[in-house]
Amino acid sequence: MTSPLIQGYEVVIGFETHAQLSTQSKIFSRAATAFGAEPNTQACAVDLALPGTLPVMNRGAVERAIRFGLAIGAHIAPRSIFARKNYFYPDLPKGYQISQYEIPVVQGGSVSFYLGDEKKTVRLVRAHLEEDAGKSLHDAFHGMSGIDLNRAGTPLLEIVTEPDIRSSAEAVAYAKELHKIVTWIGICDGNMQEGSFRCDANVSVRKPGQPLGTRREIKNLNSFKFMQQAIDYEVRWQIEQLEDGRAIEQATVLFDPDTGETRAMRTKEDAADYRYFPDPDLPPLVIAPEWVEQVRAALPELPRAMAERFVRDYGLPEYDATTLTQSQAMAAYFDAAAQASAQPKMASNWIMGEISRRLNAEEIDIAQAPVAAATLAALIARIQDGTISNNAARQVFDALWRGEGQDVDALIEAKGLRQMNDTGALEAIIDEVLARNADNVAQFKAGKDKAFNALVGQVMKASGGKANPQQVGALLRQKLGA
Template identity: 50%
Template structure:
């Protein structure tokens, strides 16, 4: 029996996103990734006696920015709390977080899945500091600790238990990562740990309203692993219920190598953390003017751009989705359509030759050597009938990459790529092709009209792609009457 027909899965996600500030949450230490262990530390990071934290204002701005983009209510009266939970890699022995006053409440993130669209409700977004990193394989007998990451600013985005499948969880984390990248508040790099996901999973019989006992799978470091861990854990919980066993509230980890989860500890509850307001950090109020200024700084987000591309530019939904996947790509496209009104051609160039070049060079659009105006010039060269798209995309594009200082038309002339549209030049080639394929000509005249493409293809081959396809079609039809 397929257990998914009997049980339903209930999922809530907690995503930690490292904010793209230059320094830590409560001191000026750098948060740059990849430094030698324990080089980005100071007396505050190391919790020396008498050292006091000082708030990083950029963190507040980024948290509000994300909250507004997620349709949240912004809490204007805020304070930080101490979360008393032993972290071996936080020198203070406690974490500074927010408890009763998260900076953002409610809100939602819209997702699309195979079953349709839904809004994933958010419970809260709050600020907190990250812990350091324990290394267990550096020394045979001891655990080494790197405090570089300790104090790095995070926001934790907590959903309501609104997700009911690993597919929805995959879509949500994908959408959230796209959003933080658009806002430029987090780089979304899960492999480097700047975005991590914890999944709270429970199962219950279909039709039952009460939530089942949940387990939490910690520190999932890729969107694919979020999906894999949920699938495994949901099935494990269903199997336990089928056997009549009791599910224990646990914190578990995911082994990406074999796709299984394993228990780390029994789960604590909020009261175990003994939250209380941090006496070293004063409460802070957010003014309406500050929130309004942050709102003004939010760029056009993917949903708005997709709407614009499909409505104003008349692009297919698929093109709009792919073009808006990365903010930098969408920005490049928008600069391109300022230079040309052939919006579909602009999308085709972005999704075709440009994307191919980026993939082949493992590069981001920021590294692409041609400016939007140069791609617009290529489009114009095709639209004016000077070269075919085939020649432009396979030859002229690469010549322009080699000589970006030249214009496409000059390169086309210099390399004898100008399209042949003169009947006097094309007719001898067409006559030769029809003579060579006389048998096919007879078949065409008996009704096999699909052979026209064969004749056009042969003419293109003989002219090395320089024949104007439209003119070639026109001349062929006349001669085949």
């Protein structure tokens, strides 16, 4: 499929994502990584590179990098190198950042996802381990700035794509899929507001068939909504500049959600500006094949593979399968309900509909849902065997959600919701309704379908809503000779 064009220009986007790894201690020290501590209480001498200190690699950070590499089908380097990336910024206490440059631990791989009905694949260049910097805090009211070094030394996995993305919508879909992967395999909590999952978008535009344009990097996009807004604005801005005959200067920019605009922060550096050289305090990182296989054996079923299984084994539409695998908890809930009820599509409809609506309204996760998967399966079974109607099922579900009990059959009996399936009793009600509604009968025989619906409604009303609608329709048509 050809790339969409905006005013005759093709959009080219590459992503760099910093995922904070879920270790209890920092990448090269034993200092804690907990979020929200008092400023500068979690930065130790190693994090600050004070004289006489030496960094020691955190095995848990390496294991998480291996886990990610396996999840995206990448090559795990048996030997990788740490380097010093030199730059001067107030929140970088060492004056350099320990990162990986020439030989990263994760090489290649890809992330696939659906944009509408179209499957997209973004190739990854690499994912490398590095340490986070501190954080600059600005108090505009008092006109002061401060530095919090608690975050300094927190382990990061920087995930870099090829420039394969061609629209803001595709960029958001990729970022969401990557977010799902890192949280699914348990290497990152994915909290964008706390900075655990930070995305930088490298955006450029070009005429089709031309070389890549000059890119500008939008830093620290901390929500999917702002990500799309920032990219859309940046694309429009670059096209306007080019159309006005001005050149694009490579730069790092920030997005201001209040104005909806990007603004230049500094001219963009190239690798040579950082003067990378191997860190003399850290030996090469060597990963044995046996360790890789141990990590592989412990990996959970991945979301894309699970979605494909739901389509293959349960006959679900791709949309349902993708939606149900947004989190491990939701996927497990559906899997259990589908197996117990043998009605996967009905289970999917309930989870994506009524259950999701209530979860969103109460701002809770499906793991906290008061209706267990087995209970939902029991409710579906009673709809399927004709014991209750869909309307009655919603009443039972309300009671289950409110905590009035977890026994579906007991609630059906207690509330008198059992559906009337006795043919003789239904025929008696139908005969009475037909006798009272001669006008509707005549209209139906004259070809007006609405009259038939009116008759069904009258029968349902006369039965107190307990009649089986399908059975009512069949008996009515039989008696009307339709």
